[in-house]
Amino acid sequence: MRISVIGGGVAGAASAIALRRRTGAEVTVYEAYEDPAGQVGSFLSLAVNGQRALDTLGCLPAVRAAGFQVAHQRMWSASGKLLGEVPRGRLASDTLHSTTLLRGRLVEVLRAEAVSAGARIVTGGRVRAADVDGDLVVAADGIWSASRPALSATAPVPRYAGLYSVSGVSRGPDLDPDTYHMVFGRRGAFLYVPASDGSVWWSAQVASPEPPASAEVTLSPLAELYAGEAGPSEMLASAVRVGRAMPMHRMAEVPVWHDGRTVLIGDAAHPVGAGQGASMAVEDAVALAGCVASAPSVRSALDAYTRLRRPRTARMGRSAGANRDSKTPGTLQRRVNDALMPLFFRHAYARSTSWLYR
Numbered sequence: 001m002r003i004s005v006i007g008g009g010v011a012g013a014a015s016a017i018a019l020r021r022r023t024g025a026e027v028t029v030y031e032a033y034e035d036p037a038g039q040v041g042s043f044l045s046l047a048v049n050g051q052r053a054l055d056t057l058g059c060l061p062a063v064r065a066a067g068f069q070v071a072h073q074r075m076w077s078a079s080g081k082l083l084g085e086v087p088r089g090r091l092a093s094d095t096l097h098s099t100t101l102l103r104g105r106l107v108e109v110l111r112a113e114a115v116s117a118g119a120r121i122v123t124g125g126r127v128r129a130a131d132v133d134g135d136l137v138v139a140a141d142g143i144w145s146a147s148r149p150a151l152s153a154t155a156p157v158p159r160y161a162g163l164y165s166v167s168g169v170s171r172g173p174d175l176d177p178d179t180y181h182m183v184f185g186r187r188g189a190f191l192y193v194p195a196s197d198g199s200v201w202w203s204a205q206v207a208s209p210e211p212p213a214s215a216e217v218t219l220s221p222l223a224e225l226y227a228g229e230a231g232p233s234e235m236l237a238s239a240v241r242v243g244r245a246m247p248m249h250r251m252a253e254v255p256v257w258h259d260g261r262t263v264l265i266g267d268a269a270h271p272v273g274a275g276q277g278a279s280m281a282v283e284d285a286v287a288l289a290g291c292v293a294s295a296p297s298v299r300s301a302l303d304a305y306t307r308l309r310r311p312r313t314a315r316m317g318r319s320a321g322a323n324r325d326s327k328t329p330g331t332l333q334r335r336v337n338d339a340l341m342p343l344f345f346r347h348a349y350a351r352s353t354s355w356l357y358r
Contacts, residue, residue, distance in 0.1 A: 001025040001292075004134035006147060008033075008121060010103075011266025011281035012140035013110035016119040017057045018289035019138070025292075027119040029111075030132060034123040035104075042167050042243060043201050044106065045070070045180070046099045047089030048357055050279025053286045059113040066109050067101025068196035071178040075345065077338045078185045080230050084345025088180050089275060091357045092350060100180070100193055100201070106278065129262040136298050137262040138288070140281075143249060145268035152256035158249035158271070163188060163205050165246050166217050170200040172238040183232055184337065187225045190232040202235045211247035218242070248273070250321065253314060258302040263288065270313040274320040276356075280313060316356070 003019055005012045008031025016027050046054070046063070054060040073088040089098030111121060129137045129147050139147030148155045175181075175194040183190040192202035204222055219242050226232035251271055257264050265288060266281035288305050295301035 001136065002134045003027045003136045003138065004129075004132040005029040005119075005138040005140060006127060006129065006132070007031060007140035007142060007266075007268075008111060008123070009107055009140065009142065009266070009281075010110060010278045011142075011268070011284060012138070013107060013114045014054075014057065014282045014285035015138050015140060015265060015288060016114040016121075017059065017110065017117050018285040019292065020114070020117040020119050021057065022289035022293040025136075027114075028132075028134075029114065029119055029121045030125075030127045031121060031123045032126045042103045042246075043100060043203070044103050044278050045089060045275045046101075046106075046282075047275060047279050048091075048094055048096045048098065050276075050282045051096060051099060053279070053282040056286055057113070057282075059109065062109050062113065063101070063106060064099050066105040067099045069097040069178065070100050070180050070193060071097045073180040073182065075341065076181065076183045076231060077341075078183065078229050079338070081338060083184070083338065083341040084349070086345055086349050089357070091354060094357065097178070098180075100195075103278075135261070136292065136301075139262055139264045139268050140266050141268050143251065143267040143271045145264065147262060148254060148264055148268055151259050151262065151264070152254075155254060155256065156252035158251045160211055161248045161250040162209060163207055163248040164211050164217075165203055165205045165248055166222060167201070167203045167243045167246075168219075168235075168239050169195075169241040170202060170235045170238040171198075171240050173200050173234050175200065181231060183229060184341075185226055185229050185232060190226060190229070190235070192231065192235050199240075200235060200238075202232075202239075204232070204236075205248070212245045217245040253317065257306050257310075260299040260302065263302045263305065270317055272313070272316050272320040274316075276316055276320065280316060283312075284309060319356075 003025045005016050008029045012029055016029050020027050054063055070088045074085045075083040141147055143158050180193045188207040189205040192200050195201050223236045254269055257269050265284040287308050291301040291305040295304055
């Protein structure tokens with residue numbers, strides 16, 4: 001069997017590893033960009049469900065070595081009130097901890113593992129599913145996928161979600177190790193975590209009815225947006241690196257995932273946030289390879305894959321939407337949240353997330 005993968009990001013590289021190791025097929029990955037690093041300062045977290053998927057591919061140790069582990073997460077109000085502390089990306093009883101790392105490092109590690117598994121990676125140009133050979137084409141071409149509208153004229157398009165994010169690095173603040181912080185600020189959420197090198201990685205997720213007019217957002221307006229909020233103000237005052245502003249998007253459920261030869265995975269099929277984008281992509285890769293290895297034909301494999309993954313990714317999409325909406329409340333809703341969130345984190349959080357981490 002010959003398999004072509006469009007996109008060499010997390011979903012594409014992980015699917016190349018999984019398909020090579022589960023099926024032994026000839027796998028070629030087509031990726032426009034040779035450099036996997038992308039935006040400097042952009043980071044992500046892998047929850048335990050994503051890490052266990054990586055473990056089945058044999059590359060979890062390499063991925064964990066490229067980042068650092070985070071055991072806990074604390075949620076704060078804009079006024080500095082501690083709303084709750086929960087396990088980060090895991091059940092409380094789980095000894096495996098969430099891993100935070102630069103997005104580029106994750107892609108770099110996965111591409112190296114794909115080559116080690118025997119996949120071929122071709123960089124330097126964009127391709128379409130119709131342009132490549134293969135019994136199976138895996139479209140891992142991201143939220144702006146060209147493959148999605150090619151499968152269905154009624155495919156949804158991404159829409160601006162009312163938030164944009166800016167990532168950066170600070171030096172100086174002394175924080176508890178192994179702890180991720182999220183502040184529900186007046187103008188959006190602010191996330192920060194102490195890295196293993198002594199710096200602090202942060203991400204401002206700013207609520208705005210329109211995305212920034214320029215790709216650049218300087219430190220000064222960010223500091224004004226979070227003025228008076230202790231944690232964000234401290235991070236921004238000691239910032240040594242600020243990245244580009246990146247609009248965040250939402251998208252309706254994609255009705256068509258495959259046409260019998262080409263299949264969408266990762267953000268091309270179901271873009272999600274809430275710290276689960278990379279984990280869902282790796283889960284997709286593992287599930288797809290398992291279906292291809294066990295089904296009698298490519299079409300039946302893709303049918304099985306769709307049945308297997310749709311319910312879980314749809315539920316994750318709803319959860320991510322609720323997470324995104326909680327970052328853009330009005331004044332009254334923010335006061336309600338400040339009163340109710342401590343009760344939720346204390347009594348309902350574990351139950352509401354157990355389906356994901358189990």
